[in-house]
Amino acid sequence: MSPQHFEDRASHLPAKDRPLYFIINPAASNGKARTAWDELQQYLHQQDIPYWFAISEDEDNLTALAKKAAETPGAVVAGVGGDGTMSLIATAIYGTDAVLGIIPAGTGNDFARTFSIPANPVQACRSLLDGNIVPLDLGRLNGKLFYNVVGAGLDAEVVADANRLFKKVSGSLGYMLALVKQLVFYRPHRFHITVDGKHTELDAWLVSVANAQYYGSGMRVAPEADPQDGYADVVIVGKLHRLQFMRLFPLVYQGKHVKHPAVQVLRGKQIAVKCAKPLHVHADGELIGKTPLKVEMCHHAISIKVPAAENEKISPAV
Numbered sequence: 517m518s519p520q521h522f523e524d525r526a527s528h529l530p531a532k533d534r535p536l537y538f539i540i541n542p543a544a545s546n547g548k549a550r551t552a553w554d555e556l557q558q559y560l561h562q563q564d565i566p567y568w569f570a571i572s573e574d575e576d577n578l579t580a581l582a583k584k585a586a587e588t589p590g591a592v593v594a595g596v597g598g599d600g601t602m603s604l605i606a607t608a609i610y611g612t613d614a615v616l617g618i619i620p621a622g623t624g625n626d627f628a629r630t631f632s633i634p635a636n637p638v639q640a641c642r643s644l645l646d647g648n649i650v651p652l653d654l655g656r657l658n659g660k661l662f663y664n665v666v667g668a669g670l671d672a673e674v675v676a677d678a679n680r681l682f683k684k685v686s687g688s689l690g691y692m693l694a695l696v697k698q699l700v701f702y703r704p705h706r707f708h709i710t711v712d713g714k715h716t717e718l719d720a721w722l723v724s725v726a727n728a729q730y731y732g733s734g735m736r737v738a739p740e741a742d743p744q745d746g747y748a749d750v751v752i753v754g755k756l757h758r759l760q761f762m763r764l765f766p767l768v769y770q771g772k773h774v775k776h777p778a779v780q781v782l783r784g785k786q787i788a789v790k791c792a793k794p795l796h797v798h799a800d801g802e803l804i805g806k807t808p809l810k811v812e813m814c815h816h817a818i819s820i821k822v823p824a825a826e827n828e829k830i831s832p833a834v
């Protein structure tokens with residue numbers, strides 16, 4: 517069967533129980549998502565797998581395409597892109613019975629790491645086709661849904677600097693320069709944090725509210741976070757001398773930073789974070805405003821298709 521564009525959708529549906537829709541963000545990973553899609557299309561043709569697809573024009577169009585695909589009962593709506601792409605699809609299908617699918621083709625692809633979704637597009641597609649449908653929590657940050665990690669502190673200031681000062685430097689290098697700048701100049705701030713009614717006040721480098729485990733291209737900020745348990749892990753990196761912080765920093769890639777006595781991990785469903793000086797807030801890799809931030813977790817908000825072998829222990833969606 518030949519693939520069809522969304523706009524050409526005929527009244528009949530592909531003969532599969534769950535129709536498969538791909539939405540490709542051509543800008544993801546500086547345009548490399550298109551190459552991933554070419555490879556994937558070849559595979560789909562070889563296997564004679566029926567599917568629908570659309571290439572998004574911008575963020576609003578991507579959201580509209582995901583909503584349109586989700587109108588088909590039981591649709592699997594798979595993004596071909598990075599975390600920004602998947603976050604838009606996850607929030608667009610909220611309230612429908614559509615299932616999120618992930619073909620990692622972005623720069624960081626951090627959310628995919630929590631579920632061990634393969635980085636190769638064809639392997640990711642195979643595990644999408646053979647995968648299990650499981651429930652997924654979302655969070656609501658100041659009223660807007662997110663699916664991965666939000667927070668404030670040094671990490672959000674790095675994103676702000678990368679967007680503002682190093683915009684012309686491409687991709688990861690801009691973030692590296694911004695990180696170096698913040699490692700030299702950032703000072704811990706006084707945070708007021710409330711987790712399910714329990715109040716904490718302390719000086720901290722950053723506060724992350726995590727549904728899943730990874731952000732920032734492979735940093736395992738919340739190694740115990742489970743995006744199916746209804747809770748967010750609140751990771752607080754408390755006051756440390758600059759050199760101590762720099763020594764701690766590399767440990768985040770293995771998630772070992774949480775063992776440091778200056779790092780606390782709280783868990784809750786309703787989280788509020790205030791700071792005397794308003795700081796930038798990031799959500800799923802984008803800046804969305806400034807503190808205060810308020811998060812409310814939405815348990816089993818949507819469904820996601822994940823590789824079967826890695827997630828046998830995870831309960832299927834009902």
Ligand SMILES: Nc1ncnc2c1ncn2[C@@H]1O[C@H](COP(=O)(O)OP(=O)(O)OP(=O)(O)O)[C@@H](O)[C@H]1O
Pocket residue numbers: 540541542543544545546572573574575578597598599600601602621622623624625626801
């Ligand atoms: N045609 C388009 N459709 C959708 N989004 C687009 C488009 N053109 C530009 N964008 C922008 O692409 C950005 C990047 O997308 P995405 O986050 O999926 O990729 P990435 O940044 O390479 O990966 P990651 O977030 O995993 O590091 C989005 O923030 C969005 O604003």
